[in-house]
Amino acid sequence: MEEKYYPQTVEEKWQRIWEDNKSFRAVTDRSREKYYVLEMFPYPSGRIHMGHVRNYSIGDVVARYKRMRGFNVIHPMGWDAFGLPAENAAIERNIHPEAWTRENILYMKTQLKRMGLSYDWDREVATCEPDYYRWNQWIFLKFYERGLAYKKSSFVNWCPSCLTVLANEQVIEGACWRCDTEVAQKELEQWFFRITEYADELLNDLDKLNGWPDKVLTMQRNWIGKSIGAEIEFPIEGRQDSLRIFTTRQDTVYGVTFMSLAVEHPLALELSRDTAQEPAVRAFIERIKKVSTARRGEETGEKEGVFTGSYCRNPFTGERAPIYLANFVLMEYGTGAVMAVPAHDQRDFEFAKKYGLPICLVIQPEDRPLSAEDLTEAYVDDGVMVNSGPFTGLKNAEGKEKVAAYLEEKDWGKKDIRYRLRDWGVSRQRYWGTPIPIIYCDRCGIVAVPEKDLPVLLPRDVPFTGKGGSPLAESRDFVVTTCPKCGGAARRETDTMDTFVDSSWYFLRYTAPKFDSKPFDPKEAAYWMPVDQYIGGVEHAVLHLLYARFFTKALRDLGLTNVDEPFSNLLTQGMVSKETYRCEEHDWLFPNELAGSEAEGWRCPKCGRPAIKGRVEKMSKSKKNIVDPEELIAQYGADTARLFTLFAAPPEKDLEWNAQGVEGAFRFLTRLWRFVMQNSEPLAKAGKVPDDLASDLRDLNRLVHRTIKKVTEDIESRFHFNTAIAAVMELLNAVMAAAQKEAPDGRIAVVKDALITIVTLLYPFVPHAASELWEGLGQKQPLNEVRWPSFSTEALEQEKLLIVVQIDGKVRGKITVAADATGEAIERLAIEDPKVKAFLAGKRIQKIIQVPRRLVSIVLEK
């Protein structure tokens, strides 16, 4: 063992040992209890960043800790390898996406290995491999068979310059992210997954997820957005059909004064045909349709509309209501038509005011009278129904039920539940993704690729221009095929799947990564699933985590797994941030490097002003506040990088980068190292811990056990690694203080004992240094095979207790009592304490409250 702490040497050594011994291979063993710990797999963008370091350090602590607790741990890693950046690299730098991706995977894998993460690399998967994506296709076909995958026409964001569909995330302020052209709405045929079929289960099962943060549960609840209400039919004057609307406020149906339709509503134009309103309606539809749904009325919130010239009849009142088109009504939600109750809906109120439509009050608050004329805004709260025919006088909550029942009885409509959640559009006009296994035949129509023909391989010979729609359409060899049904000429679907499909089931693939007759082996999944601890960024709170839950349920219904929920516990780690440096005057950002070398010396190229400290922001290239983990590891080693990120903040909080903090972490490891080294000879000779110890050594021994308890609880129940590490630091401080005293009384044996504990407790956090020190302390069995230490309640027993004495709630004294002192004895000691006595002089005690082992509280008479 080296005198000095050279992390690089130590880390290389142990990484090789672990690799050679396949120390972290997970082997199915039904006699043992499994533990599945998983971090969200990375996109192979090129290099790992500090967010990865944090994510994987957290996961590795859990994995190593659980192994020491005797669990059969599976801790896999892989690559979310399909995606747009690879295609952009192809367009910009003329590298094939596949080559670019493979290079990145190789590089990042060596980076991850250098962090000493305890992965079972034998289970590695990359979603861009045919062995993986063929199962995306297989699942797609199963979904298609069951009606869970279907094709429909829908409105999408369309860039008229790039001639491609854009995801919502790729629309920046209404314009294309690549060419800045204004994005239009276009109706396209797209493949969808019917996630809405699972809406109710996805919502209800959130209650089972006790190990998830409330924040994420709430976000998913809101995203699914269940609304309970009714569908009502309003007959249209002069026509056979009627207008179907959805409402959650059927209790206000007597207050309807008009109707509103989305411009996309099938009847929008038709209702104005041959009326004076037709030109106005036509113009309005055209104008509003141009604006993407997301942006309508964004700036002003201004309600706009136009009268269609038609009326419908309220079945409850028999009154006629004019039908309007309105810019705020969405075609995607409900039926694209709403009943307007201006008195009790703010949007309808504003609309009615603008167009001079009547306002009819049908809910009265119970504490004050309202009249329609006095309203300055809609009254949306609960109250009593008025002007509501047979329902007048009911509380509106009760009215909701009664009105719904009544309209079913009269056959005017039905009770209904709607969700905000939409079906998942999975078609992408991109190259670097899974080809959708569908063939179009002029005679047979849409034909699924037969299972035996999978995988549909992604062709390599495709030009990357960045223009035009699906790149796959450019590959003749790919497109031209024969129909599996009739053998006639046919063409392949040229869209690929959303990459979120890949990540929706990868955790199942890890359980049997080489299995070749199904996406995964149900027997293996039955043992390893569900994931016991999932760790990743909160940015996936809705999308990925919702899709993965949906897939798990759908695959369960295909008989492949018996779990309802994939992730029992979820930890969403905070982001890694760092201060930025900027020019005060111009919007100029300065780069600032590792080790806090401040951005001093940088001057603004526009005005020459020196850099000043800006806001603390999430690390990003554009903010120029990146710290490259590779440099960090090269300088301090992986253990320091891990220790710093784990110590600086609890995992769920944001972590602010602090170069001095890194130094501090490194210093702690060096201090421990040096202490063990400098005392190697006496430590080697240390004998057994003698039975009778000096009092300070008994204290040290007690602290050892207290630390084991604290670290165990901090890891186990809260993932509060920062306090766990702090406790170990405290123990080291105490050990070093105890070792300073000279005495041949078995001191060194106690010190050695404590050091062994320290090193064991540190192993999950800093595995390389801990393993080396463990060896240095003469321990033979490899540390990664050692059991987690246990504490004895007996050793925790204190001989003396410090009791705080309060008078009227203020601390006035502290007394030390024997651990077995009686309440009366403690009370007597408290009152006799000189300081306390001084405060009691001339006062009378009203009562005394004792908290066992903690405090005595004396209350004086007033």
Added chain:
RNA sequence: GCCCGGAUGGUGGAAUUGGUAGACACACGGGACUUAAAAUCCCGAGGCCCCGGAAGGGGCCGUGCCGGUUCGAGUCCGGCUCCGGGCACCA
């Protein structure tokens, strides 16, 4: 607008069920070692005030703000302020 978080020293953060607020660390100040520096080690430290020559001792205030419950509140309750995040015309 709605829904979630959060606010504690110069800084990151501790205080797990209401019981000594500020653990641990960073930064800082002082000292030791050194020709010197770095490194290392030791000591100090929430604020204000008082007693004492000093070592030391003591008091009051203090966890975003206002109020409440309690012998006792960072922690519980009511009402705000500010910050962060998510959703946002969802009928």
